[in-house]
Amino acid sequence: MQEWLNRIIFDYSSPLTRQGNEHKFGFRIHSPDVMPHSHWHGHIEINFLFNCSAEYLINGRKIYVPEGRMILFWASIPHQLTASFGDGYMVNIYIPLQAFQQWKFPSEFIGGLLRGEVLVADNAHPSDVELTQLWDKDLALKNDALTAQVVSEIRGRIRRMSVESYQSFGAGDKAGLKAGQKEQKNPVAGLSHIDSMLRYIADHYDQKITISDVATVTGLHPNYAMKLFHRVMKISIKQYINRLRLLHAQALLVDTEHGVLNIAIEAGFGSISRFYDIFQQELQMTPQQYRNKTQKILA
Template sequence: MKQQDDALMMTPPQDDSAANISVSPLSLYSTHEQIDIELRAPHEMPAYHWHGQVEINLPIGGDVEYIVNGNRVSIRAGHIGLFWACVPHRLTDPGCSHNMGIINVPVHQFLGWPLSRELVNQITHGAVLQSNSANLVSEFELKRWKLELQHPCESRRLLARDEISLMLKRVCLDGWSQMLGGGSDKPIKQGASRHSQFYVGQMLEFIAAHHDTPLTMTQIAEHVGLHANYAMGIFRKVMQMTIKQYITSMRINHARALLSDTERGIMDIALTVGFNSSSRFYQTFQRYLGMPPNQYRMLLREEHN
């Protein structure tokens, strides 16, 4: 168990002049957040940002273009775009879209909905998905959901949440396209129970609350009152990845944003995102991206100039 524990050690991030860039994606989780809806004209973002919810985008009147971790992604008008927003992203071209619905769903609610495990697997691994069908939801419905989610009557709020869940259920039935890669090549384990989802939600929240302190698998398991091996097993079943893989992927997400949006040195970035040595950072980055971090930065600059 000591070897597993050591692999999860995290170091505190350093400060950065850009407030969002200094926030680790690992910190972005709360079981207390509610579903939030915005309905507004899309606009170009000057830099990457991220947050902890699953984001649903519905551009109206025209296609919109994003850069997600250095990759250009276009969401077509009237279609549903879907991704876990802890992946650094920014909208770069609102096109002719005059309005866009933006629905942010807390991860614990998303994991608890009766959706395709393949869709959930792709989302938790950083994929950007788009519904094959257009016009699965109207502008009128988005406005109604926005109002009902703020309604004083809990039954009204629950109805809006259920209807949003059913919208994604329709995406599962009609099919979706993967606009940006993600997902595991391993077989999908079906039927994660509410019991498992509850404990995984608690583990994600604990990791978020302690992301800037040394953290071990034993501590995570003890927090939720489970044996470490059992805790790791249900995390893997729900998230389709290990806790170590989750922590590492969030670190790499953060590093990619810093490489893109700042001039900070590689060693500085390595320490900021939680690696204890530049060699470990180089090795892990190479394994995830197929290139060293300095080459990744150079390619981004060439593409965006």
């Protein structure tokens, strides 16, 4: 298991910063911090507000979130906590987009997030307090099996939200502009193209696909599509495809007895040598070493 982020470190020298570490999960419990600037990063972000409420500015739109509610958004959209009310605390959870896409939530739910919508649960579940505290304790133990369980439970909690009622705030529209305020360049512009590319990659990463294939679904020139993807995702299309393939391969190594060659092919890698190169580059171990380590943990 990779080490989790404790927090997204702000760079206050810039009013709009992308923080990196988008491939890592993150978890933090803290008092709400009013942020002097917007920031953005590539995760799907969850916030819980316990015994407090907060006001956010997300792409120029003010959003008020009552206490106890779960809020979910794609953090590639510039966001800022501008005010908090009460003496409670909040929980931040950061989920790598690649992992989130493999969790197979309802298409309307995922599509809304990738179009820049902010989702706020209508229901406040008292059990969320105990659940998030349990996650905090489990993660502090740095036990791989418990960490995997936390990830599974986070996935389940999001799934519950996706099938219950929630409000959707279109952070990409102009409703957040005040009267007389000039419209600035929309940081969410192009997210519909990113959504199309991400969906195509999620459906075809285990096949032989090219950058031109990915760009075709947007109607954009491949060079422009590559630049747009990298600007928003801070990773190339090729790297993103390889990371999805790697996640698929990791799951097969743990959940099946398939041979490494078959796993490489099933996950979409063109050759066994390419699979080994990427696996060792990202995880600093061979596929068999990863399988042995994981099986030992789960034994």
